[in-house]
Amino acid sequence: MNDLILHLIELRKRLIQISLFLICLFLILFWKDEDLYTFIAKPLLTQLPLGSQMIATEVTSTFMVPMKLAFVTALILSMPFILYQLWAFAAPGLYKQEKRTLLPFLISSIILFYLGIVFAFYVICPMTLGFFASSAPIGIVVMTDIRHYLDFVLTILFSSGIAFQVPVITLALIQAGLVTAKQLSYLRPYVIVGAFVVGMILTPPDVISQILLALPMWGLFEGGLLLAKFLPKPAVAPAQFDS
Numbered sequence: 001m002n003d004l005i006l007h008l009i010e011l012r013k014r015l016i017q018i019s020l021f022l023i024c025l026f027l028i029l030f031w032k033d034e035d036l037y038t039f040i041a042k043p044l045l046t047q048l049p050l051g052s053q054m055i056a057t058e059v060t061s062t063f064m065v066p067m068k069l070a071f072v073t074a075l076i077l078s079m080p081f082i083l084y085q086l087w088a089f090a091a092p093g094l095y096k097q098e099k100r101t102l103l104p105f106l107i108s109s110i111i112l113f114y115l116g117i118v119f120a121f122y123v124i125c126p127m128t129l130g131f132f133a134s135s136a137p138i139g140i141v142v143m144t145d146i147r148h149y150l151d152f153v154l155t156i157l158f159s160s161g162i163a164f165q166v167p168v169i170t171l172a173l174i175q176a177g178l179v180t181a182k183q184l185s186y187l188r189p190y191v192i193v194g195a196f197v198v199g200m201i202l203t204p205p206d207v208i209s210q211i212l213l214a215l216p217m218w219g220l221f222e223g224g225l226l227l228a229k230f231l232p233k234p235a236v237a238p239a240q241f242d243s
Contacts, residue, residue: 014085021081026074033066037146040069040153043125047133048142057145065146072154076117080110101175109168112220116164120157124212128156131208156209163198163217170224181228184221191221 029036041054056062083106091099133142173179184191199214 011089014089018078018082018085022074022078025078026071029073030067030070033070036073037066037069040150041146043121043153044129044133044144044149047126047130053143054146054149055143056147058147061145061147065150069150079113083110105168105172109165112164112168113161116161116216117157119164119216120160120213121153124156124160124209125153127212128208156213159199160213160216163213164220166217166220167224167227170221171228174228181225184225188221192218195221 044054056065087103087106094102170184174181174184195214195217196210198217199210199212
């Protein structure tokens, strides 16, 4: 019982540290909300005619949208600190071998999540938004609402960050002995189809975003299979199945 209380106290301490860090970062970003939104709006504004602007169609949008952006950005930037605190809470209960196995996956997951966001912001968003902006009929002025635009961009950013976890998942399955790289290679056709299905589910309803997300997922899957050759053999042999 005493051990349980000590664990709960430690968990409370970690959660308080996470909350304080997140709040402080949020306040700093909210103070710079204009610069932050200008940066986020670049992928669209660079695709529109010179002098084009975005609009706010709701009374509260001018306040709520920057606040939402500041909070989501603070959450993204806080991810390493949050995961460190959770790791510091859980690590004492893990064996040395478990720590050596899990830590590289955790670090790789964070790095790939950020790489996915960067890829989405500098590749997927400009190409997708450029396509839509150029598709406007003659005489139609593109004036995007700031709330809808933010939701659109955040959906793509988070979807890409999640999709970039494919190598980590692939290597984790192989390392856990649930499957081999050879077995996964047999499933390649299904993985390709699955990548496009996931791209369709995670991204806004347009073919461009779906393709731009599905292709990196497929490439990352292939990269995971290549890296699997350097993994130590799992302690438990995976079950075999007929190809």
